[in-house]
Amino acid sequence: MIGKIPIILKFKKILHIPVLLNEVLEWLAPEAGFVYIDGTLGMGGHSRAILEKTNGLADLIGIDRDLKSLEIARQNLQNYSNCQFLHGRFSQIPQLINKKQLSKPVGGVLLDLGISSFQLDSPVYGLSFKDKNINLDMRLDPWCTASAEKILNDWPEKKLADLFWDIADYKPARKLAKAIVQNRPLKTIGEFVEICNLMHKNPQSKIQSATLPFMALRIAVNEEMQELEKGLNAIIDWLEPSAKLLVISFHSGEDRIVKNVFKNSSNLENLIKKPLMPTPAEIRKNSRSRSAKLRVAVKIL
Numbered sequence: 001m002i003g004k005i006p007i008i009l010k011f012k013k014i015l016h017i018p019v020l021l022n023e024v025l026e027w028l029a030p031e032a033g034f035v036y037i038d039g040t041l042g043m044g045g046h047s048r049a050i051l052e053k054t055n056g057l058a059d060l061i062g063i064d065r066d067l068k069s070l071e072i073a074r075q076n077l078q079n080y081s082n083c084q085f086l087h088g089r090f091s092q093i094p095q096l097i098n099k100k101q102l103s104k105p106v107g108g109v110l111l112d113l114g115i116s117s118f119q120l121d122s123p124v125y126g127l128s129f130k131d132k133n134i135n136l137d138m139r140l141d142p143w144c145t146a147s148a149e150k151i152l153n154d155w156p157e158k159k160l161a162d163l164f165w166d167i168a169d170y171k172p173a174r175k176l177a178k179a180i181v182q183n184r185p186l187k188t189i190g191e192f193v194e195i196c197n198l199m200h201k202n203p204q205s206k207i208q209s210a211t212l213p214f215m216a217l218r219i220a221v222n223e224e225m226q227e228l229e230k231g232l233n234a235i236i237d238w239l240e241p242s243a244k245l246l247v248i249s250f251h252s253g254e255d256r257i258v259k260n261v262f263k264n265s266s267n268l269e270n271l272i273k274k275p276l277m278p279t280p281a282e283i284r285k286n287s288r289s290r291s292a293k294l295r296v297a298v299k300i301l
């Protein structure tokens, strides 16, 4: 029995339940004769649905900053021949994709922000506060300028406090920043979690106490906010009129950027006034979807 386990694992597909899938398909409305770009390919869940909906008559280009995710998506989508896989950030779409070399016009770009359940659960990235003995890293790609360890040990106290407050609305942000500075140098996830736990007297709120600082730290390491603003502007400039842009965000800081860029761009028309959110049934099936917001726009000029 034990000898069989690796074989099962080898063939087990690593999947991620795509969030707001029906809404994405309804608003992207993928059609034959176009190429669709998934700028956050992940495990390829949304991409697969786009390919299935268009019966092999549309092309798909999947981009991910994380090489491991790209490889898993390549395996998950191996039955589709009309897919291309590119390693990079979505802000690099204009450099990664030469529109003149595409055989079909671009129908739309999808961005499903953040990280996948695979990345959160895999100890390789150090993104979960459960992996206590792992070194603080959190980098999803080789272009990140600083690891989690470097940020925690090098940033001034005020900059750390602002990070936890601005990105995660973390109430004891100042207290946490002070404790980090007092306990330097930090090396492992466990050391950081212990400091986060000191912020809360009630043991029941301990899990919560590490969740928000972890999210803020991951966002800083991966420069997610800068990447989002830069990426949206680069994609909007690059898209041809009539192509759509769909963005799924997972926290208020991200959604604020999407909302403002969409509102302030004279080249875009918002197709929906208020962002779409998951139904109670979707949240019951996939709790990760609970904070998702989908905004949809079309390039007009």
Ligand SMILES: C[S@@+](CC[C@H](N)C(=O)[O-])C[C@H]1O[C@@H](n2cnc3c(N)ncnc32)[C@H](O)[C@@H]1O
Pocket: 016, 017, 018, 019, 039, 040, 041, 042, 043, 044, 045, 046, 047, 063, 064, 065, 066, 069, 088, 089, 090, 091, 112, 113, 114, 115, 116, 140, 227, 231
């Ligand atoms: C929420 S997951 C996407 C899941 C995917 N929609 C699916 O259904 O399987 C987000 C993915 O986007 C990637 N990612 C995040 N920011 C990125 C960026 N700026 N450029 C490229 N990929 C990015 C992450 O590495 C992760 O694999």
